Amino acid sequence: MISKRVQSIKPSPTLAIDAKVKTLKQKGVDIINFGVGEPDFDTPKNIKEAAIVAINSGFTKYCPVPGTPEIKNAIINKLQRDNNTVYLPEQIIVSSGAKHSLYNLFQAIIDPEDEVIIPAPYWVSYTDMVILAGGKPVIINSTDKTNFKITGDCIKKLITDKTKAIIINSPSNPTGSTYYSNELKEIVQVCLENKILIISDEIYEKLVYDNFKFTSVVQVSPQAKDITILINGISKAYAMTGWRIGYAAGNKEIISAMTKIQSQSTSNASSISIKAAVEALNGTQEYLEIMRKEFEKRRDYIVDRLNAIKGINCQKPEGAFYVFPNISAILNKSFNGKIIGSDIEFTDYLLDQAKIAVVPGSAFGAKEHIRISYANSIENIKKGIDRLETALKNLI
Numbered sequence: 001m002i003s004k005r006v007q008s009i010k011p012s013p014t015l016a017i018d019a020k021v022k023t024l025k026q027k028g029v030d031i032i033n034f035g036v037g038e039p040d041f042d043t044p045k046n047i048k049e050a051a052i053v054a055i056n057s058g059f060t061k062y063c064p065v066p067g068t069p070e071i072k073n074a075i076i077n078k079l080q081r082d083n084n085t086v087y088l089p090e091q092i093i094v095s096s097g098a099k100h101s102l103y104n105l106f107q108a109i110i111d112p113e114d115e116v117i118i119p120a121p122y123w124v125s126y127t128d129m130v131i132l133a134g135g136k137p138v139i140i141n142s143t144d145k146t147n148f149k150i151t152g153d154c155i156k157k158l159i160t161d162k163t164k165a166i167i168i169n170s171p172s173n174p175t176g177s178t179y180y181s182n183e184l185k186e187i188v189q190v191c192l193e194n195k196i197l198i199i200s201d202e203i204y205e206k207l208v209y210d211n212f213k214f215t216s217v218v219q220v221s222p223q224a225k226d227i228t229i230l231i232n233g234i235s236k237a238y239a240m241t242g243w244r245i246g247y248a249a250g251n252k253e254i255i256s257a258m259t260k261i262q263s264q265s266t267s268n269a270s271s272i273s274i275k276a277a278v279e280a281l282n283g284t285q286e287y288l289e290i291m292r293k294e295f296e297k298r299r300d301y302i303v304d305r306l307n308a309i310k311g312i313n314c315q316k317p318e319g320a321f322y323v324f325p326n327i328s329a330i331l332n333k334s335f336n337g338k339i340i341g342s343d344i345e346f347t348d349y350l351l352d353q354a355k356i357a358v359v360p361g362s363a364f365g366a367k368e369h370i371r372i373s374y375a376n377s378i379e380n381i382k383k384g385i386d387r388l389e390t391a392l393k394n395l396i
Helices: 013-026 045-056 069-083 098-109 124-132 152-156 181-194 252-263 271-282 286-307 343-354 378-393
Strands: 092-095 115-120 136-141 163-169 197-201 228-233 246-249 333-335 338-340 370-373
Touching: 045 271, 069 092, 069 246, 069 271, 092 098, 092 252, 098 124, 098 197, 098 228, 098 246, 098 252, 115 124, 124 136, 152 181, 163 181, 181 197, 246 252, 286 378, 338 343, 343 370, 343 378
Parallel strands: 115 136, 115 163, 163 197, 197 228
Antiparallel strands: 092 246, 228 246, 333 338
16 A cells, blocks of 8 residues: 555654654653753744734735745745855745655656755765655765765766765754865856756754854855755744744755645745744844754754763764764673673663663764754753763672
8 A cells, every 4th residue: 555655764753753752752751862952941932023024913814835925035035144255046946844845856856766965974864855855865974084075076976977966064963063165166166067966954053162254165165056955944044843944055056946846746935934934034034043052052063972982982973953972882781691782772772771862873874973952951961971971880
């Protein structure tokens, strides 16, 4: 009964872990959740009020499929203000989250057996979205020794006559690694020479630390914008994960194809969420800096604590709200006679014995790591790392 296409993919492991944690909490189990990929802050008041006004004024009907002129103009202004690049309304589509934008994009550009180069560690949905579109994910592996980044030379080795696109996620989920302008220039040049589309996922753009200056792929050269589809949204920067607003910007033929697909699936994104997103993009941005500074403080604390624990090595990321520690020195130790031989067994051990939830690195294509989200209060982070440290002392 189930199609081979669906059988070829797996459910989102991060959402599965979050669901398991919520079930345990409902049963009264005290779990520290380091698995969730959303800010723990509330949506700013001005944004919520804009949604209330939309409801009370009756803005609850269908909208144009790719977004209202108002939200498109807000996105265009944002891209010019923050990324120094100019787009036209027909180069913008608004969808029900950045994830939805990516799904539409893959459906729009991929033919059977087309290849998409994906650097690992990667966000869990990239590979399955490519497979659902009939394409083939081609993985470039990176390690903590290279700060989880790839180079133009890495890409060249994997290019074939079937290569359609490459995904760049900066800042990265799960590693937090963020590309510098010169690193992006090298990648763009290779893609220009080989006529490869760049899919630039910039959803964590606003969450960078240590005075790091974020650079969008479209900024690095005059030609970069021509071969880039930019993916972004409001969920991470404005603590609006549940509002489901994302967008894509780029080549108008591709955006038109994405609009055609969206018209036959979800139609427009939520009208009320669109009004809230307009306020998020056009209104005060003060809240972003408050949240960013708090995340930076948490990052500094969690990295220092993790690196003080024997057997764990953790890079200090430039962005997002994740750390991706290497746990290879811990694997193959045992608890009560049972060997913990994989990252999955290790995360199960932490959930069962330490009552902390993390995500196994194999979900992101890096099996000697775990992902820990610090989108949690500093009190919970301290409590959770204490539990982690105690759990590791019990291994032999």
